[in-house]
Amino acid sequence: MSLKFAAAREVAAACGWRYSVVTGWRPHVFTVLDHLSSRRRPVRDLLGMREQVLAAAGGGPLPFGELAQATVLPTVARAFIVRLLWHRELGVDLGSPLSDSSLVWPAGSPGRV
Template identity: 75%
Template structure:
């Protein structure tokens, strides 16, 4: 609904984010929107539309309009999303978000306002996303890692234990991150990713 423009001294940070899940670039108007695109990529959103439509609506004080930030297909459902840091949400924003929620409900979609991130979640997702691109696994690290941790049902290992159990631990570390991104291994996103983080087979 709007073009993404760049100019000197603008206060926001627009750009294009490449999503592995869709295989395309997607426009964003702020760093907060870019972070949401990374999260949607991790959630394997099969389709994402930036600023998908303009919503014109009436309310007790007159008329208003709103352009939601994203419409995403996650799994078999649609998710309408707005991004606004909590400290920047004003009364007129809350009215627009309420209207967007009503439209989403009428369409059978989910609706959320992304107003911030729980501690550590974004930093972990940012690190995992660094290994999302396809690569050649010349040392067959994927098989090594899954054989080690999948040897016993319900087995849990620390990040360092799992990496050290491979033939080349430094390469094993990078591949653990890759398998975490692709959800073949699991980790608690509520804590920083460190050597003591518990890893399990997803």
């Protein structure tokens, strides 16, 4: 380990932070980010999907598929969930590929970063 990494680790420990050195992305991360970025452009929410998705997610982490099913239009909700993930109104762990079983939670939920 280089001297700079060791020094950064010590500073992080002194502040009570966790410290990791990331040397590269997992293979699926670029695919997930590409998919999320596909929903970055402004849209008009004529069906009120944003409110439905955020209300359903408000109870805590839900699998992506269940969150979509909790709305009146699950197929449309899937696109809005991806949009809300991109705009960081919802959170998801990028440690594994995005799927129906991926846990999704509201941004700023306790215990989530």
